[in-house]
Amino acid sequence: MTDTGIDQAVENYLASVRAELADLPPAELGEILDDIGPHVAEVAGELEGDDPAAALRERLGPPEQYAAELRAAAGYPPRAVAPPVTTRSALSPARLGLWLLAGACLVMLPAGGVLQPDAMFVLLLLAGAGAGVSLLVVTRSPGGVAAVGELPEVGWLRGRNPGGTVEEYARLFQPGWWLVRAGLAAAAIAWFAAGGTSALVILLLAVPLAVGSVWLGRRSQADRRWLWVVLPLNVFAVMLGLALLERGGPYQYGGSQVVYQDVRPYSNIYPYDSTGRPLSGVFLYDQNGQPITVEDYYGQDCLRGRVPVPANQFPRPEFDYDVNGECVVRTVTPTPSQLPSASIAPPAPSGSTAPTAPTATSAPPAGATSVAPSLSPSVPGAPAPSTTK
Amino acid sequence: MDTSQLLKGVLDLAVLAVLRTEDGYGYDVLRRLRQTGLEDVGDASVYGTLRRLYHAGLLTSYVVPSEEGPHRKYYSVNEPGLARLRESSKTWRAFADTMDNLLREAA
Numbered sequence: 001m002t003d004t005g006i007d008q009a010v011e012n013y014l015a016s017v018r019a020e021l022a023d024l025p026p027a028e029l030g031e032i033l034d035d036i037g038p039h040v041a042e043v044a045g046e047l048e049g050d051d052p053a054a055a056l057r058e059r060l061g062p063p064e065q066y067a068a069e070l071r072a073a074a075g076y077p078p079r080a081v082a083p084p085v086t087t088r089s090a091l092s093p094a095r096l097g098l099w100l101l102a103g104a105c106l107v108m109l110p111a112g113g114v115l116q117p118d119a120m121f122v123l124l125l126l127a128g129a130g131a132g133v134s135l136l137v138v139t140r141s142p143g144g145v146a147a148v149g150e151l152p153e154v155g156w157l158r159g160r161n162p163g164g165t166v167e168e169y170a171r172l173f174q175p176g177w178w179l180v181r182a183g184l185a186a187a188a189i190a191w192f193a194a195g196g197t198s199a200l201v202i203l204l205l206a207v208p209l210a211v212g213s214v215w216l217g218r219r220s221q222a223d224r225r226w227l228w229v230v231l232p233l234n235v236f237a238v239m240l241g242l243a244l245l246e247r248g249g250p251y252q253y254g255g256s257q258v259v260y261q262d263v264r265p266y267s268n269i270y271p272y273d274s275t276g277r278p279l280s281g282v283f284l285y286d287q288n289g290q291p292i293t294v295e296d297y298y299g300q301d302c303l304r305g306r307v308p309v310p311a312n313q314f315p316r317p318e319f320d321y322d323v324n325g326e327c328v329v330r331t332v333t334p335t336p337s338q339l340p341s342a343s344i345a346p347p348a349p350s351g352s353t354a355p356t357a358p359t360a361t362s363a364p365p366a367g368a369t370s371v372a373p374s375l376s377p378s379v380p381g382a383p384a385p386s387t388t389k
Numbered sequence: 390m391d392t393s394q395l396l397k398g399v400l401d402l403a404v405l406a407v408l409r410t411e412d413g414y415g416y417d418v419l420r421r422l423r424q425t426g427l428e429d430v431g432d433a434s435v436y437g438t439l440r441r442l443y444h445a446g447l448l449t450s451y452v453v454p455s456e457e458g459p460h461r462k463y464y465s466v467n468e469p470g471l472a473r474l475r476e477s478s479k480t481w482r483a484f485a486d487t488m489d490n491l492l493r494e495a496a
């Protein structure tokens with residue numbers, strides 16, 4: 001018998017054993033082959049006969065049996081059963097469906113954001129087609145909708161959510177969201193149909209839409225196929241809502257203005273320190289370092305021709321008009337409805353979000369820069385300024 | 390009686406005992422076991438046992454390059470392995486004595 005014949009037989013035998021133990025960690029498998037490789041080669045070298053492969057099997061037993069014996073003696077776990085087909089095949093119908101649905105949701109991002117009927121129509125059509133094909137693929141596949149839930153991608157998503165807390169919150173806020181999206185749809189329809197937003201029209205539209213939205217929500221909980229309709233529409237609704245807010249829908253989203261509380265705008269701001277002492281010359285900035293100003297500052301007219309006061313310096317001077325119609329500075333000492341007590345110390349200001357340095361024209365006086373914008377307001381409630389002339 | 394059934398329970402002890410006298414690689418251990426009279430010991434069982442004892446922290450291993458053929462991985466008994474061997478020996482002796490008495494009475 002030839003040496004190459006022996007080598008070939010040894011190689012084949014070891015390959016079969018390796019295949020039988022392929023479920024073990026690669027490092028461990030390498031160690032085993034380091035042990036048995038020389039052994040099988042040595043045994044083969046001692047063999048006689050014309051068929052080394054058969055002789056080797058005769059001497060050591062079939063490789064499957066050899067591997068099984070080794071596995072039992074080493075105490076390795078029994079051979080892992082092959083995972084279900086859905087997780088192994090790279091492109092199952094379920095996976096195709098999932099990614100098509102994800103694509104449809106992705107297309108909905110710009111669709112909700114454009115606020116332009118033509119572009120929105122095209123994108124909606126595209127997303128609808130994607131979701132439709134996805135649903136068709138998934139429902140026609142043997143696993144059906146349930147197979148999508150068993151995909152490792154979906155499992156990974158679930159793994160991000162230990163204990164199902166997200167699901168718990170989702171369930172809690174779901175009915176609220178159903179109503180919100182109905183309102184958004186109403187606002188969108190009013191926007192496109194009338195080019196504007198009247199509260200009454202939105203309200204009238206919202207009522208039937210809310211009924212439909214709740215029905216859709218409950219329906220999709222019972223029949224997961226509705227998710228193929230609901231998920232892209234939800235993305236659309238969120239984006240539409242954001243776009244409407246940005247474009248100045250019914251609620252103005254002020255960039256760096258202190259907006260409304262109740263309907264009345266603030267006309268001034270009176271800061272207090274933690275001991276309840278009123279502060280003056282305080283400069284306010286938002287999280288972006290932009291100065292915070294009050295809208296429709298009452299004393300604007302009286303400021304003309306005077307020494308300029310930075311718009312974000314508070315409290316702003318208050319003015320009155322005297323009998324001659326001249327501006328007169330008045331002293332205002334608000335009586336806060338609730339003052340901080342010494343026991344409730346405000347959090348230490350953190351400099352991490354310090355505003356950009358004010359420009360020279362609005363430079364705060366020295367000593368005032370320690371008021372960082374990250375400091376949460378220490379005077380809660382609405383101070384009611386009382387005026388003394 | 391088929392000794393392979395009996396061997397299953399004491400292969401650990403046999404492998405540790407063989408390695409206590411001298412370090413050895415897999416086939417070497419197998420050969421020495423056979424030479425002492427344990428003819429029925431299975432090749433794969435010995436390798437599996439070596440791996441299990443190694444993972445249990447009773448053996449250490451080192452590789453010795455070989456001039457002809459592949460390098461060889463030697464196993465050697467460490468301190469916990471020796472302790473296990475002493476302990477198992479005691480158990481085995483007590484068990485063997487009991488069996489001896491039992492069989493003597495039966496004879």
